[in-house]
Amino acid sequence: MKLYDLVSSTQTLHALERDVLGDIDIHSIDMDSRQVERGSLFVCLKGLTVDGHDYVQSAVQQGARAVIAEKPVDVDVPVVLVPSTTHALADLANAFYGYPSQAMNVVGVTGTNGKTTLTYLLDAIFSEANQKTAVIGTIDMKIGDTRYPVNNTTPDALFLHKNLHLMREADVDTVIMEVSSHALKQGRVLGIDFDDAVYTNLSQDHLDYHPHMDDYAYAKSLLFAQLGQSTGHQTKSAVINIDDDYHEVMMQATGQSIVSYSLEKPAVIHVDDYSLSPNGLSFDVNTPAGIIPITTKLSGKFNIYNILAAIGVAYRHHIDLNVIKRAIEHLEGVPGRFELVDADQPFTVVVDYAHTPDSLMNVLQTIDELKQGRVITVVGCGGDRDRSKRPKMADAAMTYSDEVVFTSDNPRTEDPHAILADMTNHLTETDRFDVIESRREAIQTAIDNAQDRDMILIAGKGHETYQDVNGARYHFDDREVARELIQARLNN
Ligand SMILES: CC(=O)N[C@H]1[C@@H](OP(=O)(O)OP(=O)(O)OC[C@H]2O[C@@H](n3ccc(=O)[nH]c3=O)[C@H](O)[C@@H]2O)O[C@H](CO)[C@@H](O)[C@@H]1O[C@H](C)C(=O)N[C@@H](C)C(=O)N[C@H](CCC(=O)O)C(=O)O
Ligand SMILES: Nc1ncnc2c1ncn2[C@@H]1O[C@H](COP(=O)(O)OP(=O)(O)OP(=O)(O)O)[C@@H](O)[C@H]1O
Ligand SMILES: N[C@H](CCC[C@H](N)C(=O)O)C(=O)O
Ligand SMILES: [Mg+2]
Numbered sequence: 001m002k003l004y005d006l007v008s009s010t011q012t013l014h015a016l017e018r019d020v021l022g023d024i025d026i027h028s029i030d031m032d033s034r035q036v037e038r039g040s041l042f043v044c045l046k047g048l049t050v051d052g053h054d055y056v057q058s059a060v061q062q063g064a065r066a067v068i069a070e071k072p073v074d075v076d077v078p079v080v081l082v083p084s085t086t087h088a089l090a091d092l093a094n095a096f097y098g099y100p101s102q103a104m105n106v107v108g109v110t111g112t113n114g115k116t117t118l119t120y121l122l123d124a125i126f127s128e129a130n131q132k133t134a135v136i137g138t139i140d141m142k143i144g145d146t147r148y149p150v151n152n153t154t155p156d157a158l159f160l161h162k163n164l165h166l167m168r169e170a171d172v173d174t175v176i177m178e179v180s181s182h183a184l185k186q187g188r189v190l191g192i193d194f195d196d197a198v199y200t201n202l203s204q205d206h207l208d209y210h211p212h213m214d215d216y217a218y219a220k221s222l223l224f225a226q227l228g229q230s231t232g233h234q235t236k237s238a239v240i241n242i243d244d245d246y247h248e249v250m251m252q253a254t255g256q257s258i259v260s261y262s263l264e265k266p267a268v269i270h271v272d273d274y275s276l277s278p279n280g281l282s283f284d285v286n287t288p289a290g291i292i293p294i295t296t297k298l299s300g301k302f303n304i305y306n307i308l309a310a311i312g313v314a315y316r317h318h319i320d321l322n323v324i325k326r327a328i329e330h331l332e333g334v335p336g337r338f339e340l341v342d343a344d345q346p347f348t349v350v351v352d353y354a355h356t357p358d359s360l361m362n363v364l365q366t367i368d369e370l371k372q373g374r375v376i377t378v379v380g381c382g383g384d385r386d387r388s389k390r391p392k393m394a395d396a397a398m399t400y401s402d403e404v405v406f407t408s409d410n411p412r413t414e415d416p417h418a419i420l421a422d423m424t425n426h427l428t429e430t431d432r433f434d435v436i437e438s439r440r441e442a443i444q445t446a447i448d449n450a451q452d453r454d455m456i457l458i459a460g461k462g463h464e465t466y467q468d469v470n471g472a473r474y475h476f477d478d479r480e481v482a483r484e485l486i487q488a489r490l491n492n
Helices: 003-008 052-061 085-096 115-128 157-169 181-185 213-226 247-253 301-316 321-330 357-370 389-400 416-424 439-449 478-491
Strands: 028-030 040-043 064-069 079-081 105-110 133-136 141-143 146-148 174-178 196-199 237-241 257-262 274-277 280-287 290-296 348-352 375-379 403-406 433-435 455-459 466-469 472-475
Touching: 003 085, 028 085, 040 052, 040 085, 052 064, 064 085, 085 157, 105 115, 105 213, 115 133, 115 174, 115 301, 115 321, 133 157, 141 157, 181 213, 196 213, 196 301, 213 247, 237 247, 237 301, 257 301, 274 301, 274 357, 280 301, 290 301, 290 321, 301 321, 301 357, 348 357, 348 478, 357 375, 357 389, 357 455, 375 389, 375 439, 389 403, 389 416, 403 416, 403 439, 416 433, 439 455, 439 478, 455 478
Parallel strands: 028 040, 040 064, 064 079, 105 174, 105 196, 133 174, 196 237, 237 257, 348 455, 375 403, 375 455, 403 433
Antiparallel strands: 133 141, 141 146, 274 280, 280 290, 466 472
16 A cells, blocks of 8 residues: 555545655555565654654664654655644544444443443343344453454554454444553544443542542543544444443533433433342332343342443344343353352362452452351452552451451562552551461461451452462463462372
């Protein structure tokens, strides 16, 4: 493709003159000098760690034919200067791949907790409605039945437009994606034509990255501001949890129609009453199209919210109520979210991805309602992340557990003992908790101490199959370790 034609077809760079761009053929777009292919257009991005402008020579040596930059760089290929390479990258990638998101139904899900769970619910519903689906999120990317690994919950703009193109080629009808606040602030989803934007909730997380909660909320609201911007169509919807304190920030960001959902107030999608049992939940969902009686294997009041959000989107797309009901009832669960490890032991072991104060409290409140014996919690906090959530997570664990084993999560570049000190320094009830840095030994202690009918919660890593220590990833899976240690105890 000629660079001039590519640039002409973008939404923001199209005014550039042909003589500025020359007669250059472009075969790909790259943002990482280490991945540049011959004939590519290299876009210099200023990152949080390094500045892509510093890698421009290496990109050109590897075969980049032109460069998009924010400041002059010394190379002997054409350089186009733009005010924001972040915006330019998204715009160019979107144009290069032919605006793929406009050809499909794209649902974006944002909020602190519940995004992955909601993508699984929506995938089940749209699939049950005979649509071909794709999902991008924390666990992986799925196109039809094929799964691919991802580095981020919401990958960069280049990855996204490229893969949206592959999804369109694969005849995908509906794409369901998690949209993180990092992605929104870093412009990773710019140019995506979302049809629905869903808001789950906001509670403390990522205050290492966002200076305060209002910045975090503002970042989330960008998804709603983006709704309908690409095409200007008034057929988009914001599906919003109006029980959440920040819901108005999201509502005010969009001019599109709102589908509200609630457990506490009058809303388009609402539930008046529910029952919680060891086998899941049952409740009636009121929608303008009728009532949907739901029974589900998902546990916890918070999952009612996730289901209401999913129904909000499905209702908006006129999916048959029986189809919605069937899909939700058939969903067995989400990997690493309230996942039971059952090796016929006389106590219960739950692995859950709760890694924020709010999610940990929610999952422990659920356990509190279901428990038949004592509660033992194994939990840690990730390194290089929000330090101020550490004592709060420890408090949540102590409030709802009889015994807590504080341990490592992903220490990353931090000293695990320092993370554990941040969690536990303020705690006084020393007879109710242990600090055991090795996660395996911590799980072992919980399993050794469990009595009949007790419940063990292993929180924080859910589906993760590694531990990140100083940039090296070692295989570690809470579910595997728990199963192995339970079996060892049963065989002794
Ligand atoms: C803190 C953060 O968000 N970092 C993200 C950011 O990386 P960065 O700014 O450090 O990038 P950088 O290394 O400085 O590189 C800048 C530019 O130079 C280029 N470069 C770099 C080196 C080189 O040799 N050559 C070169 O060209 C890079 O390709 C890039 O274009 O941009 C990258 C590309 O989009 C992301 O992969 C990366 O996510 C890292 C891995 C990360 O851990 N992010 C987490 C915090 C995150 O984003 N999490 C959210 C989920 C959060 C949640 O809701 O729970 C997510 O969406 O995953
Ligand atoms: N709607 C909800 N409200 C509060 N907590 C929830 C909700 N849904 C799930 N949780 C809790 O949060 C944990 C993470 O859930 P999930 O993975 O669905 O969220 P997420 O938003 O995708 O998280 P991440 O930002 O890490 O990708 C679950 O294991 C559960 O403990
Ligand atoms: N998306 C979240 C996941 C945290 C999971 C937890 N296991 C940790 O490593 O802190 C983050 O990157 O902050
Ligand atoms: Mg997620």
